[in-house]
Amino acid sequence: MHGQAAFKKQKQEQLHTVCRSKGLPVTVQRTVIMEALAGRKDHPTADQIYEQVKPLLSGVSRTTVYRVLEAFVAHGLAQKIGSNEAKARFDAEAVRHHHLECVCCGAIVDLPDHESYDIPLPESPDGAFQVLDYAIQFKGVCGGCQGESLKGAPLKH
Amino acid sequence: MHGQAAFKKQKQEQLHTVCRSKGLPVTVQRTVIMEALAGRKDHPTADQIYEQVKPLLSGVSRTTVYRVLEAFVAHGLAQKIGSNEAKARFDAEAVRHHHLECVCCGAIVDLPDHESYDIPLPESPDGAFQVLDYAIQFKGVCGGCQGESLKGAPLKH
DNA sequence: TTTTTGGTTGACACAAATTACCATTTGCAA
DNA sequence: TTGCAAATGGTAATTTGTGTCAACCAAAAA
Numbered sequence A, B: 001m002h003g004q005a006a007f008k009k010q011k012q013e014q015l016h017t018v019c020r021s022k023g024l025p026v027t028v029q030r031t032v033i034m035e036a037l038a039g040r041k042d043h044p045t046a047d048q049i050y051e052q053v054k055p056l057l058s059g060v061s062r063t064t065v066y067r068v069l070e071a072f073v074a075h076g077l078a079q080k081i082g083s084n085e086a087k088a089r090f091d092a093e094a095v096r097h098h099h100l101e102c103v104c105c106g107a108i109v110d111l112p113d114h115e116s117y118d119i120p121l122p123e124s125p126d127g128a129f130q131v132l133d134y135a136i137q138f139k140g141v142c143g144g145c146q147g148e149s150l151k152g153a154p155l156k157h
Numbered sequence C: 001t002t003t004t005t006g007g008t009t010g011a012c013a014c015a016a017a018t019t020a021c022c023a024t025t026t027g028c029a030a
Numbered sequence D: 001t002t003g004c005a006a007a008t009g010g011t012a013a014t015t016t017g018t019g020t021c022a023a024c025c026a027a028a029a030a
Helices: A002-022 A028-038 A046-053 A062-074 A143-151 B002-021 B028-038 B046-053 B062-074 B143-151
Strands: A079-081 A089-091 A099-102 A108-110 A130-141 B079-081 B089-091 B099-102 B108-110 B130-141
Touching: A002 A028, A028 A046, A028 A062, A046 A062, A062 A079, A062 A089, B002 B028, B028 B046, B028 B062, B046 B062, B062 B079, B062 B089
Parallel strands: A099 A130, B099 B130
Antiparallel strands: A079 A089, A099 A108, A130 B130, B079 B089, B099 B108
């Protein structure tokens, strides 16, 4: 896939731009972690990224991976997405898009056509809340879990 | 508020109905935990509910609170909502509605007019995924955090 | 009312996920 | 190259959620 490589390159450039504009150092850790995150489409957890970069950055601290991912989110380089499981998952795609979450196995995939779901932002519906963006979380059962659900309990694999 | 009391009563009746129809006992713990959850609009975590019911049910186990809340979700009596924080939050309102989440302090409030945001469910957009429902997560800054953000860092209170 | 029975609860240990702290190292600009 | 602010590594601690099992209890049967 060439789109993959292009996306990675774009994210690396974005990382440099943001760091330079805010006076933050571009560290090896940030570069490698961004490379790892941008190369995945499965919205990994911090620990999954840690396992992935450990062989590439011998001696990385788990703490650093958590911190770097949080920093990406704080500076708009990545998104933290909320799932029903009790752990944070990250997404290098920071522009608006929507997700399909399997209620059975927890898998989260991107919705291919996000432009079909453009809705207007509510105008401060409760008074003071300033609405900036939104994300739609579709819930359902993925292909792999549909077979399983026929065998017994519908939820909780 | 009278709507509050009516909602609590409705949830208690729903609890009885569901338990009876499935042959499950209606325990004191379930009753008190439902009462606590139905009385809140801030989408509390399991531990917050635990702290709340501890004085009312002397000797409750934290494990029980976690289990009962999961049971509510499994039987459609409550919803587990995914936030950007790495912990599960619960909502006694089980019918479809949407949320406003403050990216600064993490507060989650219900969107008053959820009927304005009816969108069609995608027809298995990636092939095998069976879409059942959706929830829109609006992101923004709540009233309390707008003042804070003027003072310095925009994120992370 | 008493008995029976299967699901529930409490207590504890355990695992997973995340954060706090601090000494050391590093990026980068002067 | 040098200096400083920021980042990192390592460890410990906290928070959040799960597994196990004996004792218990709600609800139906006797």
